[in-house]
Amino acid sequence: MTRATYRFRQFGVTPDELAEPVFQAVCVSGEEADCGADSGDQEDEEALTRWMAEHTRDTGHERFRAAPWSYVMVKAGAWQ
Numbered sequence: 001m002t003r004a005t006y007r008f009r010q011f012g013v014t015p016d017e018l019a020e021p022v023f024q025a026v027c028v029s030g031e032e033a034d035c036g037a038d039s040g041d042q043e044d045e046e047a048l049t050r051w052m053a054e055h056t057r058d059t060g061h062e063r064f065r066a067a068p069w070s071y072v073m074v075k076a077g078a079w080q
Helices: 044-060
Strands: 009-015 024-026 063-067 071-080
Touching: 024 044, 044 063
Parallel strands: none
Antiparallel strands: 009 071, 024 063
């Protein structure tokens, strides 16, 4: 029988200073299924709010899943 040897590695996560965060919302209004309308990436929270307000105005939908997205860098560290 062959025995396996496992090694672990540390990883570090840091913000990507070259990338700007983006904001996104998806409409989750609907009784049997979510609407699914997607704002796509918005440059700031004001633009995201404007998109949601316009979607609510046009459809009457009031429920969204919203998130700020940031970019990060993952660097492999030493083997343990």
